Amino acid sequence: MKIIVADDSRVMRQIVIRTLRQAGHGGHEIVEAENGRDCLEKVATEQPDLVLSDWNMPEMNGIDCLGALRASGSQVPFGFVTSEGSEEMRQRAAAAGALFLIAKPFTAETFGDALSEVLG
Amino acid sequence: MTLAPALTDVHAIVDQVWTSFLGEVEPLLPADVAPGGPFPAGQAWSAAVSVSGGWDATVTVELSAALAVSLTTTMLGLEGPEAPDDADLADAVGELVNMVGGNLKSLMPGPSALSLPAVAAGRAAHASGATEIACFDGVWAGEPVRVTVHVVTDAPVDLLPQPIS
DSSP states (O other): OEEEEEOSOHHHHHHHHHHHHHTTOTTSEEEEESSHHHHHHHHHHHOOSEEEEOSSOSSSOHHHHHHHHHHTTOOOOEEEEESOOOHHHHHHHHHHTOSEEEESSOOHHHHHHHHHHHHO | OEEEOOHHHHHHHHHHHHHHHHOSSSOEEEOOOOTTOSOOTTSEEEEEEEEEESSOEEEEEEEEHHHHHHHHHHHHTOOTTOOOOHHHHHHHHHHHHHHHHHHHHHHSSSOEEEOOOEEEESOOOOOTTEEEEEEEEEEETTEEEEEEEEEEOSSOEEEOSSOOO
């Protein structure tokens, strides 16, 4: 499977990729995106099986990226990995079509639980 | 009335972030520090995010340069002689305040928006009208870190009544 990891922080992209490995999902192809705009373009060119995206990013944030994807007809499975895990944010994420929201800080177990239905 | 997070909440959030990304081998310990701060001039990194909306505040993380290097090295999983550069340090310190600020925002009344982090090599400066409403001083591997929350208000400050678990 191919996974896009979108976050403006290179440090956080590395942590997400490392945590994917720790959660038993290390065998997937990873494509990194630096913001929502970059993610939107790479979904079109890379045809990923899953997007893991930060919420708060420059250029285009995660929720706008998800909105643009759905508006374009893309139904790519999309989950947030964000420092903002309030109920309000979770509701906004779900209403926009996100499958899950993983709040930072997270553990490999949190990733495993959220990804088990998507990645098997 | 301006609402402030309880110091125990600030400590709990910093501790969660720290443990998740830096491990439990070296604990983050609370520390007693003089009001001026534990950071030598020119040997600190700082980052801030602002929360605006239902709760208006600025959350700041300051840490020694040595600690900034240690946490960046750990967060990036660097090994051997490879050392993080300034861009890596800014990235890691910014992500630290993003997580602390985002979690504090989730605890306080909303809806609010969280800004992108602003990072500097050096101490943080606050506007003259800003009031510090919470401060956590800690030590990790012998190096200092400080998390503060500031608001701009003349109103009395009230502590958030319910600490997180």
